[in-house]
Amino acid sequence: MEKLLTLWYGSGLYNLGLGQAVMVLVGLGLLYLAIAKKFEPLLLVPIGFGGILANIPEAGLALSAAEQAAHLARPEVLERMAAALQLGLDPAAGAEAWRHALETTLHGDTSPELVRAANDAAMDAGYAHGMLYQFYSVAIASGIAPLVIFMGVGAMTDFGPLLANPRTLFLGAAAQFGIFATLFGAVGLSALGWLDFSLNQAAAIGIIGGADGPTSIYVASILAPELLGAIAVASYSYMALVPLIQPPIMKALTSRREREIAMTQLRPVSKLEKIVFPVSLLVLVVLFLPDAAPLLGMFCFGNLLRECGVVERLSDTAQNALINIVTIFLGLSVGSKLMADRFLAVETLGILALGMVAFAIGTACGILMAKLMNAVSRMPINPLIGSAGVSAVPMAARVSNKVGLESNPHNFLLMHAMGPNVAGVIGSAVAAGVMIKYLG
Amino acid sequence: MQDMQLLEEGLALMALGMGFVFVFLTVLVIVTTLMSKTLGRFFPEPAAPPRGRGPAPGRGDDDVMAAISAAVHRYRRRHRR
Numbered sequence: 192m193e194k195l196l197t198l199w200y201g202s203g204l205y206n207l208g209l210g211q212a213v214m215v216l217v218g219l220g221l222l223y224l225a226i227a228k229k230f231e232p233l234l235l236v237p238i239g240f241g242g243i244l245a246n247i248p249e250a251g252l253a254l255s256a257a258e259q260a261a262h263l264a265r266p267e268v269l270e271r272m273a274a275a276l277q278l279g280l281d282p283a284a285g286a287e288a289w290r291h292a293l294e295t296t297l298h299g300d301t302s303p304e305l306v307r308a309a310n311d312a313a314m315d316a317g318y319a320h321g322m323l324y325q326f327y328s329v330a331i332a333s334g335i336a337p338l339v340i341f342m343g344v345g346a347m348t349d350f351g352p353l354l355a356n357p358r359t360l361f362l363g364a365a366a367q368f369g370i371f372a373t374l375f376g377a378v379g380l381s382a383l384g385w386l387d388f389s390l391n392q393a394a395a396i397g398i399i400g401g402a403d404g405p406t407s408i409y410v411a412s413i414l415a416p417e418l419l420g421a422i423a424v425a426s427y428s429y430m431a432l433v434p435l436i437q438p439p440i441m442k443a444l445t446s447r448r449e450r451e452i453a454m455t456q457l458r459p460v461s462k463l464e465k466i467v468f469p470v471s472l473l474v475l476v477v478l479f480l481p482d483a484a485p486l487l488g489m490f491c492f493g494n495l496l497r498e499c500g501v502v503e504r505l506s507d508t509a510q511n512a513l514i515n516i517v518t519i520f521l522g523l524s525v526g527s528k529l530m531a532d533r534f535l536a537v538e539t540l541g542i543l544a545l546g547m548v549a550f551a552i553g554t555a556c557g558i559l560m561a562k563l564m565n566a567v568s569r570m571p572i573n574p575l576i577g578s579a580g581v582s583a584v585p586m587a588a589r590v591s592n593k594v595g596l597e598s599n600p601h602n603f604l605l606m607h608a609m610g611p612n613v614a615g616v617i618g619s620a621v622a623a624g625v626m627i628k629y630l631g
Numbered sequence: 632m633q634d635m636q637l638l639e640e641g642l643a644l645m646a647l648g649m650g651f652v653f654v655f656l657t658v659l660v661i662v663t664t665l666m667s668k669t670l671g672r673f674f675p676e677p678a679a680p681p682r683g684r685g686p687a688p689g690r691g692d693d694d695v696m697a698a699i700s701a702a703v704h705r706y707r708r709r710h711r712r
Contacts, residue, residue: 357663364656371645378641382634390640463670471662479655614656621655625648 206248210531217529218242221424230431234404234522238424241526245323252321253527257306259321260313261293268316269293275308276301298532323527326520331412331419336521337405338489343514344405344616345493346506348584350468352610355457358564359576359607363614365560366580367622369400369553373545374626386541391415394626396542399426400549401619402433402583408525409486410623413631420528421539425546433586434593436547437554437578441594444558445574450598452565452573454607462498469494472617476624482631483624490620553581557611579608582615 199205221239225232245253251262260268269289273280278296280289297306310320320328330336353359374397380386381393388396395415398407399422407426411419429436442450469491476487496506528534561577575595579587588608595604 354663354667357660357667360656360660360663361653364653367652368649371648374648375641375645378637382638384634390637390644393641394644460667461670461674463674464667467666467670468663471666472659475655475659475662479658480651617659618652618656621652622648625651626644629644629647 237522241523242529256313257309327524337409342489342493345490346510359610362580362611363618366557368556373397373549399546482628
């Protein structure tokens with residue numbers, strides 16, 4: 192009978208908390224969106240599954256060694272960890288109170304050295320980091336996974352349309368206003384006392400408006416790792432929702448005549464220009480904003496691999512095998528941040544709402560900028576391509592094309608919209624660099 | 632008081648960030664345009680002639696042209712009657 196009880200106490204059913212149950216449902220919801228609705232399946236499948244894994248009771252896959260030990264270890268180990276954390280334990284309170292005190296200290300603002308010491312104490316006692324925790328520290332905490340993905344994106348990007356019409360870079364710049372407006376919105380909500388975001392957290396939330404998954408994850412991992420799960424989920428789900436979010440805004444801000452504007456054919460771009468462009472972009476980054484160097488450096492490197500034409504194999508690996516491998520680990524690591532005690536908070540709802548606002552403002556600013564440019568320039572510019580400035584390559588460009596075709600079935604805007612689209616990637620990386628410089 | 636400071640910092644970051652993004656991309660526009668012009672001037676595209684005119688014109692084309700015009704001529708004559 193006692194053996195049976197032990198088995199029962201060790202089962203998931205016995206230990207499942209309400210929060211964990213809700214998070215497992217959230218994970219299943221993400222899987223449903225990815226599989227049945229095809230919402231960014233490449234990322235939401237790993238994220239959703241990682242979220243379920245992270246919330247398996249007792250398994251502690253997303254916990255560090257110290258957190259696991261605080262939950263499971265014998266009292267002597269707890270005492271050793273408390274000594275490492277310089278935490279006084281009340282001998283009369285008993286082991287359960289000790290566990291609670293240790294967990295609060297580990298989650299709180301304890302200095303990294305002490306946490307490391309506690310981890311060492313736990314590892315000496317035979318506890319190990321959970322699998323997802325390891326993935327997270329290798330892939331995201333180190334900053335590597337988003338950067339490798341950025342290299343792959345660079346290797347997949349064709350700068351031809353941008354080089355043929357460099358002024359579309361302004362559209363990519365204007366659409367970044369969504370990022371900064373949302374940052375200000377998040378700060379405003381905190382000032383009103385509705386939510387509680389620090390400036391760093393507000394910046395990490397704003398970058399959702401960049402509509403660029405790897406950039407959001409990179410910035411969040413540096414400025415606000417505690418919000419990373421919510422930010423990554425928001426940014427990837429909104430990227431999937433681009434075809435729903437953008438068209439109403441685009442139609443509200445443009446007249447039918449403007450949507451029908453046909454653009455002149457793009458000039459052909461020579462191979463040499465395409466090779467020189469990533470190098471000159473890199474030189475500008477070096478000169479003006481070294482803080483954007485990790486992101487834009489990898490982006491330019493990937494693009495040079497593609498365009499130089501002598502390292503076909505490397506380019507192929509960067510845009511296929513490597514980016515796929517890294518995506519798997521990135522997704523699972525993001526999933527590990529979907530733990531109940533950190534994800535189920537009012538802040539998450541705030542982040543989801545602010546992210547949507549960021550997207551909408553970015554789209555609107557891109558379109559308004561395109562209207563302005565159309566008014567002052569000799570060459571006609573269809574305002575619809577402005578919305579592609581929010582990056583989200585290539586979905587946003589396809590949306591511009593589709594809305595354009597609805598007004599004028601002979602008007603193909605896709606290539607014209609790819610210019611602002613890749614400009615948006617550069618713009619959001621620059622914005623990320625500014626934020627990291629200012630706050631990091 | 633602290634809220635005001637937070638707001639001010641947010642506003643400052645917004646102005647600075649947006650300004651910098653615009654300045655950077657403006658410089659990039661200028662550099663890209665200059666780069667394209669310079670390259671176009673000093674390294675005119677060697678690939679242009681074959682791409683521009685399609686298959687090179689030659690004797691074969693003349694023959695085809697002759698055949699087509701003959702056919703058109705005959706067709707018109709026959710239908711005019």
